[in-house]
Amino acid sequence: MIALLIRDLRLALRAGGGFGLGLAFFLIVTTLVPFSVGPEPALLASIAPGVLWLGALLACLLSLDRLLALDFEDGTLDLLLTAPLPLEAAVSVKALAHWLTTGLPLVLAAPVLGVLLNLPVAGYGWLVVSLALGTPALSVIGTFGAALTVGIKRGGLLLSLLVLPLYVPTLIFGAEAARRGAAGTDVSTPLLMLAGITLATIACMPFASAAVLRMGLR
């Protein structure tokens, strides 16, 4: 399992690995928002948590179609399926590698980009906490979507359509936690809901992903 994690991280960091893709997209979205909605500080401050969360979610979505498709094309998935490693563990490790190369950089970049959107000072901590809690769910659900569409050529559109509804609860509670944090009100309810969603998806989704992957590889 550790070998798979190290291999995925190494591949992501090498040329063509797509490590910077999500991060660059996140940067582009958040820098363009002030141009499109206008530079009023008050308006930006009020929409900042939502924009940052939405940007992070879309950046995560953008990198999903590489998650399993590349391994499917070169036959690695077939070989992994016949290896003694349980497929549930393999998809969990792949989701973890996706989070480490996509989700974690977004979490770390979010406060820097928050400056561009005039995020209130009180909001930085809660923004990072809510993203750190929520992005693992995005990776795990995304792995399920990637597993569903693994045999389909150019399955990116289908993948987005399938995964977006599943992302909605995470987005609602994550953005709400960040918004309440920025406004200085109590964040515990959305934060607990967000943590619950993340833990539940981490617990259940690998089994669903492995099951659909077995069917997809037939």
Place this chain on the structure above:
Amino acid sequence: MTLSAQNLTLARGGIPVVADLSFTLEPGHALILRGPNGAGKTTLLRTIAGLQPALRGQITGAADQIAYAGHADGLKAMLSVRENLAFWAQVFGHSDISAALDAYALHPLADRLAGTLSAGQKRRLGLSRLLVTGCPIWVLDEPTVSLDTDAVAMFAAAVKHHLAQGGSALMATHIDLGVEAEVLDITPYRAKTTLRAGASDEAFL
């Protein structure tokens, strides 16, 4: 470990291709599958490897004993030969890859990126993966594609060594390897087209 299959009926894309096929593969033996294109050789090998279920019939002795090598080698272009091989060795719980590098003369290429190898060199790397798995049963689908005569000799030597150690090999190949092996022609087991798959997803295929 003896691998045996009884009365296998196999489908590809919902259509049965092979019916009532049985065979036994003892340790130390090799079995070569023959048959025209579309006869179901790949389907049979994928089923034995556990990648798809059989419509009917039983396979025994296969669980966690099989190293499968299909048409694709499962190599990552951006990893070096050594890294690719070490990854598969670790997945199967081993760490020593030098014997595998020796068997296919890959030492001079060990630090090249797999993406820069020729087709035959990639295939040699893909076949060397079998040696690091430590699995007793090799299931190989057209292993000699794009290999030159020297590399085919390396492969034949590797198979002989594997058989001598009590391993076994089931392979679909059209060339003569010079390895003592039984030949199973699966053409007579072709499924009658009237045989329906009976699967619930049939209507959607």
